[in-house]
Amino acid sequence: MKLAGVIGSPIVHSKSSLIFNTIFSRLGMSAFYLSVELKPMELESFVRASADTFVGYNVTSPHKISIMKYLHSIVPEASEIGSVNLVKIDGGKPKGYNVDIAGIAAAFTNSSIDFNAKDILIAGSGGIFRTVAYYIFSNSVPASVYVMVRDRERARNDLVDYRFYSNINLVSRKDAGKRKYDVLINCTPLGTYPEIAGMPFPENLLSSASVGIDMVYNPPITEFLGAMSNNGAKIVTGRDLFIYQAMESMKILFGISVKKDEILGIMGEL
Numbered sequence: 065m066k067l068a069g070v071i072g073s074p075i076v077h078s079k080s081s082l083i084f085n086t087i088f089s090r091l092g093m094s095a096f097y098l099s100v101e102l103k104p105m106e107l108e109s110f111v112r113a114s115a116d117t118f119v120g121y122n123v124t125s126p127h128k129i130s131i132m133k134y135l136h137s138i139v140p141e142a143s144e145i146g147s148v149n150l151v152k153i154d155g156g157k158p159k160g161y162n163v164d165i166a167g168i169a170a171a172f173t174n175s176s177i178d179f180n181a182k183d184i185l186i187a188g189s190g191g192i193f194r195t196v197a198y199y200i201f202s203n204s205v206p207a208s209v210y211v212m213v214r215d216r217e218r219a220r221n222d223l224v225d226y227r228f229y230s231n232i233n234l235v236s237r238k239d240a241g242k243r244k245y246d247v248l249i250n251c252t253p254l255g256t257y258p259e260i261a262g263m264p265f266p267e268n269l270l271s272s273a274s275v276g277i278d279m280v281y282n283p284p285i286t287e288f289l290g291a292m293s294n295n296g297a298k299i300v301t302g303r304d305l306f307i308y309q310a311m312e313s314m315k316i317l318f319g320i321s322v323k324k325d326e327i328l329g330i331m332g333e334l
Contacts, residue, residue: 069098072124120152128191147191163312167305179204187264188251212240241266255286281306
């Protein structure tokens with residue numbers, strides 16, 4: 065039997081095991097997908113042990129950046145982005161990929177989001193932020209991109225080698241609230257099931273922005289997106305990000321192609 069999974073902490077929100085195992089069952093595949101709660105201090109040991117037992121695994125918060133130093137190789141795009149969310153065991157050696165970029169591209173393209181000449185505020189500076197910023201700067205020329213973080217010095221140290229570091233402005237939550245933005249993007253886990261309460265941005269910013277984007281997919285409409293929608297803004301959920309990165313993961317790990325509607329059906333959203 066082929067073994068795969070997703071690692072993260074927390075992991076209770078993930079729908080990956082439901083989707084993968086349903087697909088395996090429908091295709092008659094001898095495979096199983098696990099959800100693995102993994103603390104940071106357990107990461108290196110898991111990477112070593114999984115090389116003998118797993119086909120591969122998805123990676124979610126907080127491991128997308130820290131896992132890179134334990135991998136044998138990383139595909140060029142993931143290395144350039146600076147974030148890995150899929151590991152394939154290739155000849156007993158772990159190889160890193162970034163399939164979030166496929167999900168982000170689909171989500172923004174399907175929603176006809178144009179970042180050109182826009183003032184953008186992003187909450188969070190972790191792995192998914194790196195992928196979002198990579199897409200934005202590779203496909204548009206925004207007027208400005210501010211990144212709201214809790215600790216500017218720590219974020220500066222973490223991002224100093226990031227390809228687009230010179231294109232962003234790190235700000236505290238207090239300072240972020242002093243400006244106005246066209247687009248707000250949540251790249252933090254705030255609002256994720258089961259702790260769905262919480263607003264990633266100062267509330268005074270919600271009424272002036274015309275677009276709200278959330279990388280959280282469970283629940284599909286977070287408190288942040290609900291407030292933005294009530295204010296008449298266009299909203300983009302994390303659903304397409306999740307679905308398209310899952311589709312890409314299935315191709316890389318198992319060589320199977322799954323349609324978006326099939327995953328939507330499994331998620332109970334058709």
